[in-house]
Structures are given as C-alpha cells and as structure tokens.
Amino acid sequence: MPRVVDNIQIGPLTWKMRVEVPRLVAKAKAGQFVIIRVNEQGERVPMSIAGLDGEQGLLTVIYQVVGKTSALMTTVENGGEISDCVGPLGLASHVENWGTACVVGGGIGIAPVYPIAQAYKEAGNKVISIIGARSKDILFYQKEHGEVADELYVCTDDGSEGHHGFVSDVLVKLLKDGAPIKMIMAIGPVPMMRVVAKVTKEFEVPTWVSLNPLMVDGTGMCGGCRVTVGGETKFACVDGPDFDGHLVDFDVLTSRLNAYKDQERKAMKKLLEDPNCRLTKAVREFTYPGENKA
C-alpha cells in the first residue's frame, strides 16, 4: 500500500498530501491525474497531479474537503498508508514553446496549473500565471507560482488579497491590453472554466480546460466520465482530461456532476456524526454552500 509521507492542512478546508509512488512519479507528467482509494470500503477518487518530486519519488496532490472521501483523506496520518494510488492516468497536457503562455487557476485549480506552468516554462515560454480564490485564507501556492511565473496575478473575489475580482477579469484586461498570449490553460470550478473559455473565444486565443467529471476506473472501461466536446462524446479519463475549452459543453458537465448529490450528502452527514472518526474541528463543522449548520 502506498505510503503517505505527509498530509498537511494548508487552508480552511484544503490539504496537501504527498504519497511515495516512485514508479508512478517516474512516468507522470503535468496535466495527468491519479486515482486514490483511502481504504477497502472507499470510493475511487480522481486527483490531479499538483507536484512531482522525481528524486524522492513523491507525488503531491492538493485536495479540498467537499464530501465523505475527501474528509476521510484528511484523517490519514503522516507516515500512514492509503489502499491505492493508481496512475498516471489521462493524457499529459500539450506543451510546446508558443512564446507566451498563460495558466489560470481558480480555487483548487491553483494546484494542477502549477506543474503545467513549470512545464510551459521549461519549454521556453514566457509564463503568465493568474490564480484566484474566494478569499485570502483559501489561497495557496502564491510563492510557488511566483517562482515559476514571469508575471503572477493574484486575485480574490472579496478583495482580501491581490486584485479584487475574478481571474477572468484579469485575463480580459491582459488580452485587451494586447498581451501576446498564444495559449491558455484554465483549471478550476466549472463556472470559472466556462467564463474563461467564453472570453478567450472572443479574443481567439486557444484555451485548454481540464475537465473533472465523475470517474470510476479511469482507464476507459466504464464511460461514466463521458463529456461532450464539439458535439462528440469523449471519455475524459483517457481522451482528456484536457480539452479545447471552446468546444466543451459545460452544461452537460455541470449537470452530470450532480448525479449523486443526495447520496453524497447523506454519506457526509453520517461521517460527520461519527464520533470515532478523527476529523479536525474545521472538517467536522463542514457545511454545504447555502446550508446552515444548526
């Protein structure tokens, strides 16, 4: 079973986990993902690659608590184990030297665009990074992105750090001002990717988005991860996860993500009420958006 070197809280509901999987790390590239199973009864959850340390054979994933499995992940101790970590899955992000390239990371998407920014940089691009989150305490990786990017723009929805507004606002401004961006990679919540794709279409800048539909096997066997791109059905786990943002049907993606809403909430409630589970206070007080904890 793969060993978890450390599993550290880096935000109110955000954790960073490093897993020792040297053979996987040796093959993995920016843009790919892994599937983790915490325990025998657990679900298989896909997680983007947020960092690769070839020397030590360590994989970094950064995850947000959104339900039962991500909550359970927080209980894995430093030096502990998880049942499985399979990968690298999906296709690596397309990387070449376009001159100037831009990565846009929103929320948890700040994590996977980091290795992609590194890859863009290594290919010789000038890299512009735009990262953003709802507010300051949710932001992370400002330093890491700062070290890679030639230009870094940080934004928060509430203005608590950096530019007051959305990542797409910054991007529009840059494009309007004539920044010579030839390629954009945007990863984040679906509404954010949708908006970014919409604005970059107007400026005719090619834009990749990384799609996160529900998955089971991650090898093309189940078809649960199917997405509609340019009117065609694609399996995100093998044909993606990166797709041309201008062709993605975001409505289908959004709707399919809600497939198990009721069951997910029931499972999470049960976990939060389980006194035996070693959850931190912050996780135990988890609420769904728009829901008040009594």
Added chain:
Amino acid sequence: MIEKIEKKERMKIKRAEMPAQKPEDRVRNFNEVPFGLTAEQAITEAARCLECKKAPCIDGCPVEVDIPGFINLILEKDFAGAARKIKQTNSLPAVCGRVCPQEEQCEIKCVLAKKFKPVAIGHLERFVADYERENNLVQIPAVAAPTGKKVAIVGSGPAGLTVAGDLIKLGHDVTVFEALHKPGGVLVYGIPEFRLPKNIVQAECDVLKDTGVKFENSTVIGKMETIDELFEMGFDAIFIGTGAGLPNFMGIPGEQLIGIYSANEYLTRSNLMRAFDENDYDTPIIRGKNVAVLGGGNTAMDAVRTSKRLGADHSYIVYRRSEAEMPARAEEIHHAMEEGIEFHMLTTPIKFIGDDQGRVVQMECLNMELGPPDDSGRRRPVPIEGSNFIMDVDLVVVAIGNSSNPLIQSTTPGLETNRWGNITVNPDTMQTSRPGVYAGGDIVTGGATVILAAGAGKKAARAIHTYLSNGAPK
C-alpha cells in the same frame, strides 16, 4: 461405492435439478441463486453418464476436459480427485461450473441429449470444485525448479490467471499487472455476486499467490510501464490479456443524461465497488424504479437482474431482435423471467428524454420486425415506421457490447491489430507480431467467454514455455 448399474437403468434416472433460492426471496438479496448439488445428488447424476468411448461431450468443450473421467471419479466418491482431473485442462472449474454455457458446449453434444436430458456436466463440475475448496483440499501445486525466466502478465481476467497458473508451475517467475485494485477481470467487476460469489475468484487468486505468483494491482500498463519498458525491466516474455473493456453506447440523443449507464459502469459500481451494500461501502449507485436494460446478452441479464435486487419496481429488457436471437445463456434468461423481468422484444430506443435536472425520465422507442438474415446469420431487425412509443424510465443501462481498450496497442510499436482494434495472433501459439509478446482472451477475440479466454491462456502458456526453454533472446 454404488454398484455400476445397467445402461438401461441409468437412462431411467432423472437429471438432477439444482436447488435454488426462490425467486421471490432472491430478488431481495445478492446471494448466489443456485445452492449446488448435494453429494447424493451428484453421485446419482454421475451414474447417468454412459462413459462413452468416443465421448462427444469432450469435443464440445473448448479445453477438452476429460468429462467421463472426472464423472467416473465422482461415482467413486473421489470428489477432490475429480476436481483435480478437471484442473488438468481447466484451471477455473468453480468459475466455469457456474458461468460456462454448457448447454451449447459439452451438454448439447452428450449422447443422452438426443432422447433424454444431457448429463448435468456443469452442475457436477461446480460440485467437485466447491467440494475441494470448501473442504480445504485444494493443493498448492508443486513448482518446478526455478528457470530464472521472468514473465509479465497484463490483465488478471481468466486468460491472464490461467497463464499465470501454468507458468508458475513450470518454474518461471510470474508477475500479474492489473489496472484495477482487485484481480479477476470481468469475474470481479462484471459478473454479479448472485451468479459468481467473489470469494470464489479470490480463492483462485490466493492459490496462485501461494504458488508464488506476484500480483501488482492498481498498475495500468501503457500508463505506468509500456510493454517495451517491461522488457527493459528484465521480463523475458509478456502475455497480454486485457479483455474487451471499452463500452459501446447507442449514439442517440440524450445519452449524456444522468441515469444512463454503460453496463460496465453499472456492474462495476455494484460488484467491484460493492455499491449494493450502501451501509459499508462508499461508492454510490442510482437505484431506479423503472429500469430499462438495452441488449440481450449475458451482460444485459446481469444488469437487469441487479436492478431488480437494487429495488426496481419494473425491470425491462429492451432488445431489438426476438427472444430466439438473444445471445444470453438460456439459464440466465430463465432466471430473469422467474424474477419478474419484463421483456420488450423487437424494440429499440431512439431518444432519451430528461427532466430539468438533466435526469432521464422517458425513452422514445420504435417497434421492429425481422427482415432477412444479416452478416451474423441472424435475421436483421428493421424499424416499423410510425410505431414510436414512450416508456417511462428513471434508469437505463446500455449493454450492447464492448470494444477493445486501445491502451496497450497504442503504446506498443509494432503490435499488429485487426480493423476492430483486437490484437492479431498466431492461432496455434497466441504469439503477436512482436517476438516474446503473446495475447489471448477477449483482447484477441472480442467479447467471448470465460472458457475461451482460459483456453487461449493454456495455449499461450505452452508456447511461452517453449519460447523461454529455447533460450529467449535477452
């Protein structure tokens, strides 16, 4: 020992009926449906066999099990010996006794079949294998002196497991790489618990482990290492048994709605991820009230019977041809009918209709009629114009077959495939276009059967052994 009785007398014995859970009980649980024969039943059934000199049943068996031979051992009450006799050519009798289509393989050829009912070969096979396992009589096979040769097996379905079992005995160092977190292929992720309990597959894998086979689960070859990199890692020969695991969809409007599954996804959630046990396992599954399963094969029967057990009020098979053309085993269709599955024959959906949440609520269908035979020799279904009608459904499972997963083929230069993407092999040796690389099972034939996959594994194991014995080039 019971006295050998006269042929005439033997023919008077009625074929054994396997006791089974009552339909009204079993639709509420996932336990195995038939209980298996008792020892007395098995002995009486064995007495029916005429021990024909030129046993035609053997010709019907894809791996030529010595059928009268093992049946005779049952008469002598050497049940474990009978199981071992089968294992000389078929390494998975507990599995095959349950899932092989005996009625169209060995039993159809049985001389008794012409006038009476054939010997219940499948029931007997299951009985001896269960007897051996349940009484802890399974022997860890003797292993030849180490040859120093390493073999990699990609995929742990019946094909891969068979190759592993045969080559480990010959002294080779065998590692099985499996993409999923449990070995067994379709036997664990596809075929439901009520038809093939998972502990049986686990027991088969445990014996292999105890014999020395190494299992590396959660390892996707082609993503982790490629076939060429396996050679670089020191493997001398490679067997590819990756199955036919790419689900086909209908390609009609509305297929992205929530509540439309491929059979692979539906069955994987229920079997491998054990979603049917929602108290203990985390993976969710949609439990429909009105469930339509599209297709007429074993997979469709497994899916529709699963839906009933997950609480459906109405579970329908929607099939575009008629019952006569259904590829599912007769026993499965029979079990499905007993369980109250409703069959809509000569029907094809043309459109799925959703609600404002994007969930499927209805399906528009057309009635079909049978025209002249097509390439497959079956009469081609033709739509009847204007016959459109609407079915209310809240769950649809598409079970219209699988294609081959291109992962290995696309990452292995020089590996030849046919126009469907299946790997092409020399049918005598199962060798691919690449020296030292062998393939067998569904990845070569397209979706077929457990025993054909296992048989291909046998053949490949022999050829790999010859190849390695002749000093495979390093």
